[in-house]
Amino acid sequence: MKALLRSIAIAALAGAGLTLLNPIAAVSFALAAETAAVAGSHVTDEVLVKFKPVFAAQNRTATVAARGHAFLANLNQSGWVRVKFGARQSMAQALAAYRNDPDVEYAQPNYIYRATAAPNDTQYGQLWALTNIGQSIGTATYTPASGTLGADINVEKAWDHITDCSSVVVAVVDTGVNYTQEDLAGNMWNGGSGFPKHGTDFVANDNDPMDLNGHGTHVAGIIGAAGNNATGTTGVCWKARIMAVRVLDAAGNGTSAGVIQGISFAVSQGAKVINMSLAGGGAFDRAFSDAITHAQANDVAVVVGAGNEAKDNDAGGARYPCNFTHPNLACVAALDQNYALASFSNWGATSVDVGAPGTNILSTWIGLSASIYNTISGTSMASGEVAGLAAMLRAYNPQFTFSDVVNAITKGGRAAASLAGKTVLGNGIDVMSSLAFINPPTGLTATVQ
Amino acid sequence: MIDARFIAAGVFVAAGLSACGGGSGESPPPSVTTHSVTLAWQPNRERGVNRAGGGYEVAISGEPTIIVPFTAGPAAPTSTIVLLDSGSYTVTVRAFAALDPLGGNTGSLSAPSQPLTVNVP
Numbered sequence: 001m002k003a004l005l006r007s008i009a010i011a012a013l014a015g016a017g018l019t020l021l022n023p024i025a026a027v028s029f030a031l032a033a034e035t036a037a038v039a040g041s042h043v044t045d046e047v048l049v050k051f052k053p054v055f056a057a058q059n060r061t062a063t064v065a066a067r068g069h070a071f072l073a074n075l076n077q078s079g080w081v082r083v084k085f086g087a088r089q090s091m092a093q094a095l096a097a098y099r100n101d102p103d104v105e106y107a108q109p110n111y112i113y114r115a116t117a118a119p120n121d122t123q124y125g126q127l128w129a130l131t132n133i134g135q136s137i138g139t140a141t142y143t144p145a146s147g148t149l150g151a152d153i154n155v156e157k158a159w160d161h162i163t164d165c166s167s168v169v170v171a172v173v174d175t176g177v178n179y180t181q182e183d184l185a186g187n188m189w190n191g192g193s194g195f196p197k198h199g200t201d202f203v204a205n206d207n208d209p210m211d212l213n214g215h216g217t218h219v220a221g222i223i224g225a226a227g228n229n230a231t232g233t234t235g236v237c238w239k240a241r242i243m244a245v246r247v248l249d250a251a252g253n254g255t256s257a258g259v260i261q262g263i264s265f266a267v268s269q270g271a272k273v274i275n276m277s278l279a280g281g282g283a284f285d286r287a288f289s290d291a292i293t294h295a296q297a298n299d300v301a302v303v304v305g306a307g308n309e310a311k312d313n314d315a316g317g318a319r320y321p322c323n324f325t326h327p328n329l330a331c332v333a334a335l336d337q338n339y340a341l342a343s344f345s346n347w348g349a350t351s352v353d354v355g356a357p358g359t360n361i362l363s364t365w366i367g368l369s370a371s372i373y374n375t376i377s378g379t380s381m382a383s384g385e386v387a388g389l390a391a392m393l394r395a396y397n398p399q400f401t402f403s404d405v406v407n408a409i410t411k412g413g414r415a416a417a418s419l420a421g422k423t424v425l426g427n428g429i430d431v432m433s434s435l436a437f438i439n440p441p442t443g444l445t446a447t448v449q
Numbered sequence: 450m451i452d453a454r455f456i457a458a459g460v461f462v463a464a465g466l467s468a469c470g471g472g473s474g475e476s477p478p479p480s481v482t483t484h485s486v487t488l489a490w491q492p493n494r495e496r497g498v499n500r501a502g503g504g505y506e507v508a509i510s511g512e513p514t515i516i517v518p519f520t521a522g523p524a525a526p527t528s529t530i531v532l533l534d535s536g537s538y539t540v541t542v543r544a545f546a547a548l549d550p551l552g553g554n555t556g557s558l559s560a561p562s563q564p565l566t567v568n569v570p
Contacts, residue, residue, distance in 0.1 A: 157552030399494035412550075433550040438498060438559035441505060441542040443491035446567040448484050 045086055046072070046110040047094050050079045055103040067097055082110065118156060119228035119238065121183075123373065127233060128337050129222075129357030129385060130155050137337075139375040142359040147337025153356060153385055154414075155236060155431040158392065162435070163227060165237035165395040170223055170273040170387060171266030173259065174216030175252055176201065176209040177244035181217060182370040183225035183232045189243035191269070199244030200265055202258040209244035213252050214366045216244070218376060219277050221364030222384030223391065232373055233363055236388025236431065237395075243271055248278065256287050263291040267298045272394055273405075274300055275387035277380030279307040279319050289324055296328040301394075301402040303387040305379030306333045306346040313348035323351045328402040330390075330409055333419065334358025334382040335428055340418045345379055347422035353410050355419045355428040358382035389431050396435060404439055412437030481534050484569050489528035490542050490562065497546025497557070499524040507531075508561070510539040538567045 051060055057074075060081055064071040070084040085094040091109060098107035118124060118131065126137055132152035137145050169189055179188045179198045188198035191207075199209035211217045224240025225233045245266055247258040259276070266274050274295060280288075295302055307319040313331075322331035331352045334342040336359040341347060345358065361381040365374035386409060393405050400408075412434030413427030420426040488507060497503050504518035504525045512533075519525035541561035549555040 160552060161548070397494060397496045399496075401494070404494055430550070432552045436497070436546070436548045436550045436552075436557045438495050438544045438546055438557055439493060440560040441490045441493055441544050441562040443489075444540065444542055444562050444565045445489050446540060446565055447487040447489075448567065448569055449487070 043110040044091070046082060046084050047091070047098065048075070048108050048110050049081050049083055049098050049104055050106040051081065052103055052105045053079060055079075063101070063103065069094070079105065119159075119234045120230045121225075121227060121232055121234045122230065123233050123362060126362045126375075129153055129361060129381075130234070130236075132337065137360040137362070137375060139362065140360040141375060142336065142342070142377040144337055145360060148339065151335075151337065151339040153236070153389070153429050153431050154433065157432040158435050159238070162392060162396045163238035165224065165388075165391040166239045166241050167398065168273060168391045168394045169241045169243050169269070169271040170275065170391045171199075171243040171245050171262075171269075171271035172216050172220045172223070172387075173245045173247055173262040173266060173274055173276045174211075174219055174278065175213035175248040175250070176203075176211035176216050176246035177220045177242060178211045178214075178217040178364065178366045179209075179244060180370055181221070181364045181366075181372070183229070183234075183364050184217070184220055184242065185370070187224045187226050187235075187237075187240040187242055189241045189269075191243075195269075197244075198242070199246070201246040202261045202265075203246050203249045203254070209246035211244075211246070211366050212250035213248065214374060215248070215252055215277070215380065216246070217366050218361075218363045218374060219275060219380055219384040219387075220244070221373075222361060222381055223275065223388040225364050232371065236385060237391055240388075240391060243269060254278070256285055260287050260291040263295055263302075267295050267300055272300055273387055273390045274302045275304075275383055276302065276321060277305045277378070277383045279305060279322065279379075281320075282318050283320075284318070285320050288321060289326075292321065292324055292326045292329055296326055296402065299402050300328060301390050301405045302326070302329045303383050303390055304329060304331050305383040306331050306348065306352045308334075308344045308378050308380075309346055310344050311346050313346050313351045318351070319346060322346070322348070328406065330354060330386060330406050332356050332358075332379060332382045332386045333423055334377070334379045335416065335418065336360075339416050339428060341422060342377065342379075344377070345382075347419075349421055350424065352423045353406075354386065354413050354423055354425070355416055356382035356385040358385075386429055389429055389434060392431065393434060407439055408434045408437040482570070483532050483534050485530055486533050486567060486569065487528060487530050488540060488542075488567075492524050492527045493544045493559070495544070495546060497548050498544045500546075502547025502554070502556070504545060506543050506545060506558075508541045508543070509533070509567075512538070533567070533569045535569050538569065540565045540567055 061071045072082040098104045197208045201209045224235040224237045227234030227238025245262040247262040248254040304321045333355040334345040335355045336342045358381045359377040362375045365372040414430040416428040507515040544559040
């Protein structure tokens with residue numbers, strides 16, 4: 001099949017009117033595409049070769065040896081053998097050598113298979129947003145408390161490719177973060193001697209952003225609770241760098257002044273994702289808008305919740321920051337365990353970008369014990385899922401800009417019927433799909449000589 | 450096989466299509482001129498495009514698709530040189546990578562770039 005494709009490619013390129021100056025590139029593509037398609041997922045110096053039935057089995061070893069390769073084993077299928085070709089050849093060369101052999105029916109890489117690993121966190125089974133198997137949530141506060149198989153953010157497959165987002169600083173601009181919580185302590189931002197408690201506090205105006213409410217800690221855990229540590233929950237990212245920026249008090253209230261300072265701090269300290277699970281009234285807040293513009297100018301993606309008033313944000317009831325139109329801002333609605341729009345969630349066909357799980361979300365919390373977790377609901381939780389995805393995208397694609405991140409989140413999502421007409425594209429987030437999303441190339445030019 | 454000397458010179462007159470006159474009384478066919486055209490675009494920032502299994506495909510109206518794969522180094526090539534006969538062409542570029550949206554290796558393809566009209570004299 002691949003050989004056929006290669007022939008077609010060559011023949012096509014030799015067609016009238018157009019010729020590659022380096023047609024060898026087309027030849028190498030077919031092989032490169034195959035070997036590349038499995039890059040990292042095959043044994044690097046082995047191939048499997050299927051000899052034709054008419055080729056005597058006793059001659060296989062000699063044929064392999066004649067190429068300078070090592071015959072490793074006869075497989076328990078007719079004609080298949082396992083061959084080691086060594087370091088002097090590439091996979092493409094080894095495959096080509098056997099495929100050009102008239103005694104060989106087929107040759108392929110020796111692929112590697114792995115069990116798709118779910119993390120071993122003790123409460124992972126309650127995290128329906130990450131893997132929905134229709135489980136009932138024991139600590140639910142929202143009905144329904146059970147859901148639909150597969151109605152989740154499809155993150156387990158993405159974890160086969162990346163779990164560590166610690167190259168990206170995520171600022172949680174909120175009520176602070178319980179940085180001593182067992183699943184967060186190891187994933188907090190290192191603020192050095194200037195900010196030894198992993199952030200700062202614009203409520204008490206000191207450098208201790210300890211959470212006295214729980215909300216910010218909960219969001220932080222959704223983004224980056226330590227994963228696969230046999231403890232509690234896991235975030236979208238198993239490893240993260242969470243910067244705690246306290247702008248809301250113990251009652252969950254704050255002001256424009258505090259939020260603006262918080263954003264400015266996060267940007268100046270290198271955050272590339274800011275989560276702001278907060279909302280205000282309907283008045284346009286110029287100072288807040290300018291702060292997000294400042295974040296945009298510094299290539300920072302900002303993720304916010306749509307609000308919890310069960311309102312249409314487009315219908316005369318603008319909610320800021322959701323209704324800001326900055327290209328670096330993504331606003332998130334909440335979905336329930338059946339991927340229906342949560343009963344409390346705001347929506348907006350032009351102002352809300354995407355949906356994500358936001359009901360009965362178990363995550364890290366505050367308290368005297370370091371082992372406290374809590375289950376709550378809100379678009380804040382949905383925002384946390386998206387901020388985690390934003391961090392993962394930037395960690396996986398280090399050259400990504402905020403624009404790439406927002407595009408991959410929104411356009412890489414998957415359609416959710418409940419979001420049709422309720423968000424810009426009608427999509428809920430899909431982590432694996434966003435990870436695979438590719439932006440269209442730009443800046444195409446032609447020079448005729 | 451196209452003679453590299455003609456390509457280097459940038460202009461290639463296709464053999465057999467140049468005017469040759471003749472005594473039949475028919476008008477000679479118009480000569481077809483082929484030009485070397487460099488197509489270039491901005492690099493994509495997705496990791497998968499700039500590693501094994503990634504690259505770009507260039508679509509030119511009426512012509513076979515050209516694959517520009519990643520081969521080595523930090524990024525996939527972002528240009529290609531083609532020979533085009535006189536005429537008007539619409540060109541688009543798409544990026545591809547090995548990873549697919551289901552987490553497998555069947556590959557992903559971007560949407561096309563904004564189309565570019567290329568007029569070859």
